[in-house]
Amino acid sequence: MEVKCIDGRFRLKENLGTCTKCSMFRAANLVDIGHTVLVKIGQSKHHGLLERERAILDQLCGLPGIPGVIWSGTEFEQDVMIFEDLGPTLDNVFKSTGRRLSMNTIVFLAEHLIKFLQHIHSRSYIYSNIRPQNILVGPVLPGQQTNELCLFDFSLAQLYRDPRTHSHVPFLSGRPLSTILPFASLNHHSGNQLSRRDDLESLAYLLLYLARGSLPWIDTNITSNSDILQSKESISVAQLCDALPSPFTTFLSYARDLSFTQKPDYNYVLNLFRALHADTAAPPPALSPAAEMSEQAYWTEDVVSLHPKLAVSVYETPRKR
The missing domain is CATH 3.30.200.20 (Phosphorylase Kinase; domain 1)
Structure with missing residues (x-):
């Protein structure tokens, strides 16, 4: 019924x-x-x-x-x-801006999502499902400068260690993906047991997607996990991160180099992106109607009518004076 x-x-x-x-x-x-x-x-x-x-x-x-x-x-x-019902998904917001988000907004997302993953990992779980459709963007709450964010869909979350003893799960292979996951780690595509490193690698792909506007294996004729894996393996980190600030390259390389049981240095990756705030010399971002301008960047507004009080600033290439 x-x-x-x-x-x-x-x-x-x-x-x-x-x-x-x-x-x-x-x-x-x-x-x-x-x-x-x-x-x-x-x-x-x-x-x-x-x-x-x-x-x-x-x-x-x-x-x-x-x-x-x-x-x-x-x-x-x-x-x-x-x-x-917190609000629209990051996917909705991103596409409504013409796939153009400010670098400060991407850094804001990076900082919050890294912290979210760190907290989830502290409870012995990994999220395993990072994608823009699973991130909800809420309004700016009273007394706050930035939007409320929330992860969604924990159906793929799993324990990576015993919650009591903190004994790490053993490495296993031969666990093929049952769904198409464009932001999955190389290990996930290969059917290997997941751990904390895979959450970080998935987040790196998401941030690259937001910064580039797309990824080589998205919005193409690539429709299978094996083809996505082949595309990810054939494109170097330098190519994926071409023309982007160095933290994107460093973060993806760091995530891929982590060992199966290794605890990520969350403060290290947080500081990679926090440095970009200093580089842009702009105040903390808010997906709000306030347009901002600095000597490094010019901002325009693209008000998104997906949620009350929600708008997204769009980063434009600095113009010569």
Whole structure:
């Protein structure tokens, strides 16, 4: 039976597509009038997937960047989980700007996402699902200068160590990908056991995607993980990072060079990108209507009508005077 109203409080009103073997909807809150929520409904053939994800989110509860679960349960024999509707995805925002974000905004995203991963890793989990569709961009909250960010879809998250003993999982191979993941690490594509290094490598690809506007294996005829892997292996780090500030090259190389059990130096990679703030000599970014100008950069506005108070500054090449 088709689910239309959940827990007597949430009425489905917009189909948002699929999300790792689940269907996504936006729903109206019939109790808190005017507010919406995100609804994730598990496919019947993947029963238990949302229950597992809820258990993981319970372990990560309270950490920055973790979505708040409003309700979870079963409706009409289908697993359902309901989240706060923080705002549009980074993918929506990025495409609405013509795939042009300011370098300061990319650095802002890098800093927050590195910290999010560090906190998740501290709870013995890896995220394993970094992509722009899984990052929600909320409005600037009262008293804050920057937007609220949140990771979404923890269906691929997994333990990389025993939470009690901190004994690392053993290295295994022969674990092929079941879905196309353009931002997956080389190890992920190769079917190797994942660890903390793979989250960082995936984040490096995401940041390169935002800085370049695309990646060689995205928006092409490449449609299989084996082809994506071949493309990633055939393109050097220098080629991928050509014309970009050095932290992009250093970060991707560092992530790829980490050993399977090695703990990343999060402060090191944070400082790589923080240095770019000093280079641009601009204040901390906010995806807000305020246009800014510095001697290094000229800013324009591209107001995005995807969420109240949401707008994105677009970085332009400095003009000669």
